[in-house]
Amino acid sequence: MSTLPVIVAVDGPAGSGKSSVSKAVARRLGYGFLDTGAAYRALAWLALEREIDTDDPDAVTSLLDEFDYSIGTDPDGYAVVVAGNDVTDAIREPRVASVVSAIARVPEVRSHLVALFRTVAADVDSPGIVVEGRDITTVVAPDAPVRILLTADEAVRMARRSAELSDHAAETVGAHLAARDRADARVVDFLNAADGVTTLDSTHLNFDETVDAVIAVIEETP
Ligand SMILES: Nc1ncnc2c1ncn2[C@@H]1O[C@H](COP(=O)(O)OP(=O)(O)OP(=O)(O)O)[C@@H](O)[C@H]1O
Numbered sequence: 159m160s161t162l163p164v165i166v167a168v169d170g171p172a173g174s175g176k177s178s179v180s181k182a183v184a185r186r187l188g189y190g191f192l193d194t195g196a197a198y199r200a201l202a203w204l205a206l207e208r209e210i211d212t213d214d215p216d217a218v219t220s221l222l223d224e225f226d227y228s229i230g231t232d233p234d235g236y237a238v239v240v241a242g243n244d245v246t247d248a249i250r251e252p253r254v255a256s257v258v259s260a261i262a263r264v265p266e267v268r269s270h271l272v273a274l275f276r277t278v279a280a281d282v283d284s285p286g287i288v289v290e291g292r293d294i295t296t297v298v299a300p301d302a303p304v305r306i307l308l309t310a311d312e313a314v315r316m317a318r319r320s321a322e323l324s325d326h327a328a329e330t331v332g333a334h335l336a337a338r339d340r341a342d343a344r345v346v347d348f349l350n351a352a353d354g355v356t357t358l359d360s361t362h363l364n365f366d367e368t369v370d371a372v373i374a375v376i377e378e379t380p
């Protein structure tokens with residue numbers, strides 16, 4: 159008899175540390191890790207490759223038929239592949255970030271990807287998986303035993319993100335981050351914790367303290 163993996167669901171705004179913290183937590187626990195934003199980014203990448211109008215929901219939806227997507231769940235290295243192309247780095251480019259919210263607001267895209275995330279999470283070859291995104295605690299895995307909203311003040315998130323992108327002006331990085339959150343928050347509420355979701359504010363925590371705090375929430379869960 160096989161047991162389903164334990165799901166740790168993590169949501170939060172851009173730059174809150176969802177990806178880096180979730181990855182570190184997964185490593186510590188020997189769990190898998192699923193970055194759901196990568197799938198929205200990969201579809202946005204494909205839309206740009208095909209030169210389709212990313213503001214046209216029908217054109218975006220039609221891309222789903224040819225969206226041959228895969229992502230690894232190993233926190234120590236996961237490749238994002240679209241139709242045989244390794245797009246792991248390409249999906250992080252600003253040109254992709256600037257159109258991804260338009261892709262993510264199309265309902266057909268969301269339902270297609272939610273189904274995909276549930277399959278990937280159920281099939282993981284580890285005792286558990288940390289799944290991070292915007293709607294994991296509410297839509298993808300609302301019954302997960304551990305559900306966390308990871309947040310931090312906007313100024314702190316902007317500073318952390320611009321430290322990463324030292325060759326870009328801090329104001330530009332901050333403005334892009336805030337604009338993406340505004341657009342995304344019209345589709346999914348990832349700024350307020352749903353019932354039963356634990357809010358973890360990392361504004362005054364360093365990285366390791368944040369990882370410890372997430373692990374403490376997991377360990378305290380009955
Ligand atoms: N508590 C923390 N203290 C200091 N730095 C942190 C902390 N948490 C995350 N970081 C750093 O903040 C940056 C943004 O984190 P990360 O990319 O994981 O955010 P994210 O929520 O996944 O963002 P996005 O949604 O835009 O992909 C990274 O450089 C990460 O190392």
Ligand SMILES: Nc1ccn([C@@H]2O[C@H](COP(=O)(O)O)[C@@H](O)[C@H]2O)c(=O)n1
Pocket residue numbers: 172194195196198199258259262290291292293294338342346
């Ligand atoms: N569960 C999710 C995850 C992501 N999105 C959209 O994808 C964009 C990129 O996500 P990152 O986590 O890599 O920043 C994000 O801005 C959302 O538009 C989503 O809708 N739902």
